[in-house]
Amino acid sequence: MDLASELARHTLDHLSLNVALLSADGTIRASNESWRRFGRANDIQTAPDTVGENYLEVTTRGDDPYAQAAAEGIASLLDGERETFSLEYPCHSPEAERWFLLSASRFAYDGSRYVVVAHQNITERVAAEQAVDRERARLSHLLDRLSGLLQDASADLVGAADRAAVETTLCERLAADDAYLGVWVGRTSLARDRATVSARAAAPDADAAAILPAIDDEISLAGSDAEAHPLARSIDARTPVVLTAADSVGSDGGSRTAAPTEPTDATVTESATAPGSITSPGPSTPPSEIETDPSRRTAGWATVTDRLCRPDATADAVVESIPRTDDGAGGVVTVPLASGEGVYGVLACYAHRGGDLTDSELAILEALGRIAGAAIDALESRRRLVVDAATELTYAIRDPSFPLLSLARALESDVEYGGSVHRSGDRYVRFLTAAVDEATMRAAAAELDGVVDAERIAAVEPPLFELRRAGPGLVESLADRGASVRSMSATPEEARLTVDVAANQKPRAIDDLLSGLYEAVDLRGYHERDRSPATAETFRDRVVGQLTDRQRDVLQRAYLAGFYADSRSATGADLAESMGITRATFHEHRRAAERTVLAALFDPEPYQ
Structure with missing residues (x-):
């Protein structure tokens, strides 16, 4: 049938x-x-x-x-x-x-x-949902004091409608607990080198403006000493970092003692899961005995926020600014919002007393950070699947080993990428334009890894070249991770790469690929756009899918060489010769490809 x-x-x-x-x-x-x-x-x-x-x-x-x-x-x-x-x-x-x-x-x-x-x-979606469920189950066995906070907050986080709701819920739940004066979330960039304050909350009886002044600018986490930045340390190590102006010095088990300031001693601790890694100098003060004067409770915390959000922030500078009241010195803990390989932000909590930041307290905060991260991960995955959200990433690359940048430097000329074709087996073709002659291009291309030949296609300006590779390269590696090259160009100083990431793929995989292959990779643009099933892009992809490899090669080569321009700069004979086929064969493939494209335009029903 x-x-x-x-x-x-x-x-x-x-x-x-x-x-x-x-x-x-x-x-x-x-x-x-x-x-x-x-x-x-x-x-x-x-x-x-x-x-x-x-x-x-x-x-x-x-x-x-x-x-x-x-x-x-x-x-x-x-x-x-x-x-x-x-x-x-x-x-x-x-x-x-x-x-x-x-x-x-x-x-x-x-x-x-x-x-x-x-x-x-739907493995990814189910796995994300199961991760949330596992975290909720694990948290149910922790301390009685925080059981209410834990259960209510985790339920609200898992049930949040979007990422902003997760961040706001986390802040409001923790700020309502007696242990904390203020809480805020810094949403990290894809490269994790910047953060933007996306949610904040203060204790019900506290002056929010006095604790958490407005922070409108991005927080740079890639300063001159990024490893010393408390927020960057928490994100990179994927573990809480505790900053306390302690009553006495004497912490160990993975802790570091900062330079003391009179009249307090400063203690900085990087949390670990092993018992004893967090210093708790002296007994905790019950909530009922904590200073109740709002002005005294909040005094000095704006300075903590300011120092913590500086590009050159250090643990010592933050600890030095932590307030001290009659009931003891305060404390700061930063917690990553992480799930799997992704880190979606960092949580900063200001505690009345640094001594209250015990192992049990940190376990709760770390678990809430993981639940929030898992909830965000599940929401982002579900949203991308439901609305078919494509992500556009733009990078500036200065690593001289990046192929297009290496070629631009060797040619001392700008280079523009025009597309790729997979011929057969391990034969791959790159189309490039550069204002150089064929001999110069051949000599420079011969130094590139994997390139076996270079040839000028036709007498067009700027000159159009075909580079033939033996085996896949970066373009194919990106495609394996669900990304396609939208544009790529290079000057002798810098390369620019823009890729589109498919809806069912994670942009972080592309960032990890590029950062793993090259140094000096800077993410310059991150844009999400929701696509309907009938977009021009999906229509184009379906049309191209009907072409044979040879038909697509002929059509792409003819277009790039100016065959369809008003003043035709390349003839069918020129293009046939460049491909090593007869003129009749070239036009046969061209006409077949054109029929497929025209049928899609004038008889679009099968393509909807």
Whole structure:
């Protein structure tokens, strides 16, 4: 049976979902490439496409309750009892735990009933939700004094609607606790070298302005001595950092004693999970005995905030400014908001007494930081999946080993990237423009790792060159992580790279890749945009997906060389010669590619 046109089959094959079509008796009549790829990867006992197999019979062979539920749901569709069915289920492999979402719906075609079944990998979302659940379970066993705070705050954090709500809830919950005068959150940049105050709260009876003055500018965490910055230390080490003006010196177990100031001794402690790593000089003062005069309680904390937010902040400078009242010296603790590999911000808490920042207190704060981080991670992942939010990252790179920058310096000329083509096997092509002759380009390109040849394509200005690589490079590494190059250029001083990160990928993976490969990588732009399924970009990607590699090569080369310009600067003969094919073959591929593009423009129905 002709289930769909060739175009529709290609479209299904480019979906990341595993899709199959069932006839009225449950027999699999067709499947897409993702379905077949999953079958090959998991060594199923039938052909990878499973066409001809009965979905219901295969599903019910075992006694797995999820499989039984799936079979019953699909059967109800085939029987006409419902229109749609969905089920989340585990499908673990020997190497990893995985979860999928089964979505199915029925429809009629040519008098017959069919069901389309799609399986979507939701492992990342489920793992994030499970991380939140694990943290909540672990926290339920901690101290009675903070059990109310812990339970209420964690429930509110997990139930928060967005990232801003998570940050605000965290601050308000902690500020309402008797132990703290003020709390604020610094939201970190992707490169973790800057932070912006995104939420703050003060104790109910405290003067918020006296404790937390407005901080409108970004906080630089990459100053001359970034390792000494308390906020940067907390983020980099992914652990709380405690700053206390203690009653007596004598801390050890991973702690550092700062230069004392009269009349107090200063203690700085980097928290560890091992007992005894936090110094608690003397007994804690019960909340009822803490200084109750608002002006005395808040005096001096604005200076703490100011020093903590300076680019050149040090633990010594912050500790020196911590106020001291009749009931003792205060304390500051900074806590990372982290989940998995991501750090989403840093929490700063101002305590009445530094001595109250015990191991148990820090365990609660660290756990809340992890819950907030996991909640933000889950919200960001869910939001990107639901709204199809693409992320645009722009980098400035000054590492001379960066290929385009290395080439620009060797040529002493600006270089512009025009695109890439994968020919076959390990043959990859880069299109570049630079105001140099062919001999100069050949000599400079020969020094680049992986480049085997360079050739000027046509007599256009600025000159257009084709660089041939043996094996993949940075462009392919980015693509493996769900990113495509939007633009790339270089002067002899600096390279600029802009990439688009797919909705189901994390931008931090791109940042980690570039930072791991090159030095002097500076993130200059971070923009998110919500895309609908019918954007020009997705339409273009689907059209390009219908072209063969040769057709795309011909069309891209012709466009870049000026074949379609008003004053044609390259002829078909020129381009055919540059590709090593006959003129007739060149025009055959060109016309086929043009037909595909024009069909998409004037008969767009299959592409919607």
